[in-house]
Amino acid sequence: MAAKGNTYETTGEYIQHHLTNLVCGKTDAHGWTCDPHYADQMGFWSFHVDSLGWSIFLGAIFIGLFRAGVSRLSNEAPSGLQNFVEMCVEFVNENVQSMFTSAKNPLIGPMALTVLVWVFLMNLMDLIPVDYLPSAAKAVGIEYFKVVPTTDPNITLGMALAVFILIIFYSIKIKGAKGFFAELAFHPFGKYLMPVNLILEGVNLLAKPLSLGLRLFGNLYAGEMIFILIALLLVFNSISLGLLGVGLHLLWALFHILILGLQAFIFMVLTIVYLAMAHETEDH
Amino acid sequence: MEQSLLFVAASIIIGLGAVGAAIGVGVLGGKFLEGAARQPELIPLLRTQLFVVLGLVDAVPMIGVGLGLYIMFAV
Numbered sequence: 495m496a497a498k499g500n501t502y503e504t505t506g507e508y509i510q511h512h513l514t515n516l517v518c519g520k521t522d523a524h525g526w527t528c529d530p531h532y533a534d535q536m537g538f539w540s541f542h543v544d545s546l547g548w549s550i551f552l553g554a555i556f557i558g559l560f561r562a563g564v565s566r567l568s569n570e571a572p573s574g575l576q577n578f579v580e581m582c583v584e585f586v587n588e589n590v591q592s593m594f595t596s597a598k599n600p601l602i603g604p605m606a607l608t609v610l611v612w613v614f615l616m617n618l619m620d621l622i623p624v625d626y627l628p629s630a631a632k633a634v635g636i637e638y639f640k641v642v643p644t645t646d647p648n649i650t651l652g653m654a655l656a657v658f659i660l661i662i663f664y665s666i667k668i669k670g671a672k673g674f675f676a677e678l679a680f681h682p683f684g685k686y687l688m689p690v691n692l693i694l695e696g697v698n699l700l701a702k703p704l705s706l707g708l709r710l711f712g713n714l715y716a717g718e719m720i721f722i723l724i725a726l727l728l729v730f731n732s733i734s735l736g737l738l739g740v741g742l743h744l745l746w747a748l749f750h751i752l753i754l755g756l757q758a759f760i761f762m763v764l765t766i767v768y769l770a771m772a773h774e775t776e777d778h
Numbered sequence: 779m780e781q782s783l784l785f786v787a788a789s790i791i792i793g794l795g796a797v798g799a800a801i802g803v804g805v806l807g808g809k810f811l812e813g814a815a816r817q818p819e820l821i822p823l824l825r826t827q828l829f830v831v832l833g834l835v836d837a838v839p840m841i842g843v844g845l846g847l848y849i850m851f852a853v
């Protein structure tokens with residue numbers, strides 16, 4: 495399946511091909527282009543079009559699905575979709591209410607729901623066999639096509655950055671700039687060791703978005719990597735190795751479903767917890 | 779020579795990551811069982827927290843496995 499129609503010299507080349515994004519960007523010599531030959535000349539203005547496209551598409555699916563679920567509400571005979579939407583909302587609501595106790599903020603619930611479902615949908619793309627969509631893209635002339643948005647650090651770190659901005663925003667809004675600074679400067683050791691405090695708390699603050707984004711990326715990247723390695727078993731034109739590959743795919747996919755849901759859940763929980771910490775006003 | 783060093787590096791990444799995660803998950807699961815035995819009515823609450831922390835502990839070695847396999851097969 496993997497080698498058919500394609501020519502990969504080595505396994506490394508196959509893996510590299512599957513881990514390369516479709517980049518469009520601005521080059522000095524050629525203007526805006528999607529040609530992979532110029533990918534290393536694109537500077538700041540380069541976009542991973544496949545990751546962006548898939549994440550926006552999945553976001554649209556999320557909105558459309560939930561919108562359809564609540565468009566015809568019924569108390570007597572709720573449709574299956576309505577039950578599903580209610581289940582998701584209740585699950586998120588329960589988690590938010592148990593973790594976000596320090597203040598009232600109507601933004602947290604919808605954001606937590608969005609994060610959970612969106613990240614889960616993006617993770618779920620990992621279960622599509624690794625060669626289907628890239629070879630379909632190749633058939634219409636696109637050289638590189640990476641399907642799972644969360645295996646792109648730009649997407650996960652981008653989401654983590656959004657959470658980070660919200661943390662800063664609410665810290666300053668709730669506690670004031672002075673209170674936020676006081677929290678950073680006077681916390682572990684009292685005010686006479688202010689530089690040490692600033693370094694410690696600054697690292698603490700910066701580690702939050704970094705670990706949030708990298709955790710999701712790392713898990714999904716590792717999972718995708720293992721899927722690709724198992725897919726390599728199918729290259730050899732041997733029936734027994736092929737069957738082994740199919741079996742391993744199934745096993746790893748079954749195990750991976752747990753990780754996909756868990757990582758989406760953890761991303762949501764940590765988002766809520768970080769924002770709850772940003773809303774806390776009492777002195778430690 | 780360099781190729782074999784890559785394999786050594788990958789095996790260290792995967793192996794030490796597995797050791798750390800094994801200790802972490804062992805402590806975590808043990809404490810969960812202790813807590814569940816003391817207060818069985820808290821099991822649903824504890825299970826949610828268990829999975830959250832399990833995901834946190836599990837993430838680092840999984841990242842290590844991914845990087846290790848990348849080093850072994852793709853570099």
